[in-house]
Amino acid sequence: MTPEEAQAALDELRRQIDVLDLQILDLLNRRALAAAQIGDVKKAAALPVYEPKREEEVFHNVTSHNGGPLSESAVRRLFERIIDEMRLLQRERLRKEHER
Amino acid sequence: MTPEEAQAALDELRRQIDVLDLQILDLLNRRALAAAQIGDVKKAAALPVYEPKREEEVFHNVTSHNGGPLSESAVRRLFERIIDEMRLLQRERLRKEHER
Numbered sequence: 480m481t482p483e484e485a486q487a488a489l490d491e492l493r494r495q496i497d498v499l500d501l502q503i504l505d506l507l508n509r510r511a512l513a514a515a516q517i518g519d520v521k522k523a524a525a526l527p528v529y530e531p532k533r534e535e536e537v538f539h540n541v542t543s544h545n546g547g548p549l550s551e552s553a554v555r556r557l558f559e560r561i562i563d564e565m566r567l568l569q570r571e572r573l574r575k576e577h578e579r
Numbered sequence: 580m581t582p583e584e585a586q587a588a589l590d591e592l593r594r595q596i597d598v599l600d601l602q603i604l605d606l607l608n609r610r611a612l613a614a615a616q617i618g619d620v621k622k623a624a625a626l627p628v629y630e631p632k633r634e635e636e637v638f639h640n641v642t643s644h645n646g647g648p649l650s651e652s653a654v655r656r657l658f659e660r661i662i663d664e665m666r667l668l669q670r671e672r673l674r675k676e677h678e679r
Contacts, residue, residue: 485624492617493633497640499610500658503603504641507657510599511648517592524585533593540597541604548611550671553664557607558600560660564653571650 507561514565515572528569534562607661614665615672628669634662 480488521528541558542551549557580588621628641658642651649657 480620480623482624485620485626488620489617489626492613492620493636495613496610496617496637499606499613500637500641501644503606503610503661504645504654506599506603506606507654508646508649510596510603513592513595513599515648517589517596520580520585520588520592523580524582526585526589536593537596537600541600544601545604546608548615548668549608549664550668553668554604554607557660557664560657561603564649564657568648568650568653 510561511565511568515569518569518572537562607664610661611665611668615669618669618672637662 518528520526538555538558541554545551545554618628620626638655638658641654645651645654
């Protein structure tokens with residue numbers, strides 16, 4: 480592989496990654512919207528915010544459908560971060576509401 | 580909102596989240612494959628593995644296209660986790676190759 484061929488291959492793969500990242504970003508934001516709606520329903524119905532059982536369902540859904548190359552533990556860590564960020568966003572929304 | 584209506588709304592939103600999660604999982608695995616291919620090209624061409632400038636490009640790509648509700652810092656933290664996991668996977672692959 481010449482340096483020029485290597486550079487062309489890297490450029491193409493990076494272009495693919497940039498496209499994938501924007502799709503991932505879009506889905507993460509759509510997920511955040513749905514999670515926020517769940518928060519609103521729970522608030523309206525005075526249901527508990529934190530449900531560990533549902534969290535396990537989320538992990539089970541993704542790890543049981545994982546075809547790799549990411550490992551099960553990698554998938555779990557990624558979705559822990561995702562759930563954490565949705566929770567932070569929810570907390571921020573509630574804080575802003577209280578300030579109104 | 581009756582408890583039954585709340586439950587029906589939660590069920591529907593959770594169904595949506597489960598579908599989004601499988602789409603996110605699929606894209607994360609496709610991204611991991613592309614990142615692994617980048618690792619292979621770099622190795623074949625004896626190029627440096629770590630390129631901080633490219634990492635900043637990745638963050639810039641996603642934060643500049645973020646329409647929310649996730650904040651810029653949330654998006655950055657999520658993609659830091661994603662990049663970390665791809666790096667771990669790459670390290671694992673190289674370790675296994677050396678063992679052969």
